[in-house]
Amino acid sequence: MLAIAARRMGYRVHAFEPQPDCPAGQICDLEVNAPWEDSAALEKFAAGVDVVSFEFENIPLSVAERVARMRPVRPRGEVLHICQHREREKKFLQANGFPCAPFCVVDSAESLATAISEIGTPAVLKTAEFGYDGKGQLKIPEPSDSKSLWGKFGGQRAVLEKWIPFEAELSVVCARGLNGELVAFPPSENIHKNHILDLSIVPARFDPSILQEAERIAGDIARALDVVGLIGVEFFLTREGKLLVNELAPRPHNSGHFTFDACVTSQFEQQLRAVCGLPLGSPELLRPVVMWNLLGDLWKNGEPDWSIVLSQPNAKLHLYGKSEARPGRKMGHVCVLADSTADALSCVEKMRQALEA
Template sequence: MTVIAPGATVGILGDGQLGRMMALAAAEMGYFVHVFGPEADSPAAQVSHRSTVAPYSDLAALEAFAKSVDVVTLEFENIPTETLDYLAAFVPVRPHARLLEVTQDRLLEKSFINSLGIGTTTFANVDSIDALVGAVARLSAPAVLKTRRFGYDGKGQVKITGESDLDAVWAEMKNAPSILEGFVNFRMEISVIVARSANGETAAYVPVENRHKNHILDITLAPADISAPLAERAMEIAEKIAVKLDLVGLLAVEMFVTEDNQVLVNELAPRPHNSGHWTIEACATSQFRQIIRAVCGLPLGDPARHSNAVMRNLIGDDVEDWEAILKDPASSLHLYGKREARAGRKMGHVTKLFPLGTKPTA
């Protein structure tokens, strides 16, 4: 594969905070960045060389974008695969559209993971109220009904208990194609972020523990407090999935660790991930530098950490604590340039480092 050298332009589909941190990393490495997304004054556009504000279906804007960049990647996976196919006629697109077809659909995603001999929670396709009734009878309650596409941070999902009115639940889903997932009594949620280059080189970051509040990631502790064999198993799973998807770029693999130390894959995200923000301060190569390396055909960087870390999201009005955070010399504050703080909106994050060999504490 031809190396895309510094001085070239990286195109990023999506204009949020992940794109912002990708653009900053790319600039530090000598690349220009052109972001494409629907929002004016977006977090990514604020720090990029160029930006295009247009819908992902605007073919004229997409063609102009493609002709202005040397490679295209993404910071947001819910982009129409038709958009990636159209861009691929002009410029390399990494990751490819077929990968998104799998990761955008929870049913296809879990079926693919199971086909590799990797465990997930039990699940069933639900496309009608009758299918929901049958799925609940087979999987039993509690369970979680999720839309097959586009849900995130708790959106597009409903928990089902033995007392739930299934007609009301299905009405709440508005007849959207869905998947029922059996409830997992897990000990911990972890994630592994793995990079893969076009020549097949892979590099995985250590598994981290993720703790949520109101269905949104609150705190990530790096590393997760799990045994070395379990950590190795989680990293092997992530690398296997990346290879079988023919990934070029970055993949976050969210997993459950059960009480009997099984590792079950929950979701995939083919982009930088909230649970990898700690790598900016704590690793030789951050997840954001790593994705630029991967999609530009550079050798992958070392994912090893030089410190343990805790990353905390700043959600909504949490951002008002910025002054107190800055008074702590051990805290690294990242703000995303969003003009309005709203409930549930990720406004920034803060990371604290701990020496290797010590346990990171929230």
């Protein structure tokens, strides 16, 4: 989607991706498939472009560093280094005074036992690296034998986090330009199913003071990280009305996909502008919108009947061109623009029922 935004503004785009036939490659002028460790391929790739960004966190830091010797990498590798590792991310948030759930770092059955007694239960154990969509997480509802928990978890370095019985979840995608200019998109109210984002609702249905506070925190995080590009900040809203930062993503965020159809500037165009050193665009929301993620489960009987979506006049269908549909895999999304959130939500539920039937 970054490549689509770039193409529209006349840029040429090269993609580096280990797996062949990646969705970005379908749009780019050049797709390079090589392992991250292939320095010659990386250097050749870097030599062919003016500026480099990324839209995936699990890129080895060494790759960003190698490329940065030849071309500007935005956001800088250190941002990637912090955000790709939950322990570093939490410590960054804590050290800079950003509110987050209480946590302890865990690397053995013994330290897990100590952490459980410190944090209390319910709690959730999350791997430090490579987690997404709830993968690599184990909920611990009550105190139990830490040896068997640690064994079940697979014994990787992790963070134990207090379970937050939140009122709601929201997120803010914030852009920071090369000159430090900050522009936040309207906060999105997020509803997850099985730990995977299901719906984003914008405008988010919370008190304006909460939305302002979320935007302020996201901007402060972008500044503290010295980001050039985008930072997605996920929050829990507690029952006491307090915001806690859940996690950070230094790239376009799934909860920002609504911007493609509903804002003056999309998050992808904004990333492009930021990393190319251009002025940032307006994040203004044009209409209420609900974004619905299409997961691979919908493909259980083959290609879904898209006429169900396309016959809704205010629904916009986005399919990513991923070659294989697996349950839980994000294959695309739909944005419904409407006069009211209630109308957009009822349209989504109608399409959902028809597509799942």
